[in-house]
């Protein structure tokens with residue numbers, strides 16, 4: 001795509017990043033003006049505005065504010081993900097956390113997992129594959145509920161389709177690829193059984209009330225999104241996840257993320273590569 005002529009001034013960047021932060025908690029550092037500029041200048045052109053001042057007016061006072069916020073989040077979020085991303089951590093989930101959970105839930109046979117900020121769906125579908133191969137023929141006896149949520153509508157549409165380019169498969173074992181995907185014209189269609197194990201919903205972490213309607217979870221994965229947040233937003237998210245985990249629930253975060261400065265009762269799981277926390281009572 002050719003570059004557009006619309007440029008963002010420092011003052012416009014400051015106003016826009018403040019609005020983005022208030023609405024989503026995403027913190028654009030001083031050095032990230034080019035990200036907002038490059039991702040939104042075409043939108044300014046599409047709307048036939050002359051500059052970002054007109055866009056800011058439209059975003060904050062126009063009749064279609066909520067639609068435009070959605071459009072903006074579709075464009076400015078970083079959605080990098082893949083199947084079996086950070087496999088050592090997923091091994092801890094599958095080989096250590098999951099067997100204990102299946103044992104402790106053997107009477108109710110109910111398990112709820114939330115992939116929070118799931119992007120295009122590779123993470124919740126990976127968890128579904130792990131559940132599928134762990135339970136085998138017992139899967140039918142269980143109520144497995146895996147929820148994937150994201151702030152971007154665009155990524156959720158891709159997730160729902162369950163069709164992926166080979167780039168999404170860069171960390172997948174070839175046997176798993178063969179077992180769970182069908183190759184069609186250079187892309188990979190996910191097995192419908194795995195697809196049916198996951199539901200997707202739009203959710204902005206800022207909206208704790210909307211999050212509560214999803215109920216409580218045994219496990220929450222929230223990986224590679226806290227890096228875009230500052231400490232107050234991390235605290236907000238940690239409180240949200242704490243309140244939505246069952247008492248012995250586990251939270252997995254990204255390998256470059258931490259809850260160190262966040263004062264919420266979580267106990268780190270003392271296993272190398274786990275990057276996980278167990279909920280302690282508040």
Ligand SMILES: C[S@@+](CC[C@H](N)C(=O)[O-])C[C@H]1O[C@@H](n2cnc3c(N)ncnc32)[C@H](O)[C@@H]1O
Nearest residue numbers: 024077079080081117119151204205223224225
């Ligand atoms: C880098 S992806 C991570 C995907 C996946 N969890 C993984 O680790 O592979 C980060 C995702 O966080 C989402 N996100 C950013 N801010 C959010 C917010 N305030 N609420 C919900 N999702 C958000 C983005 O849309 C993006 O899809």
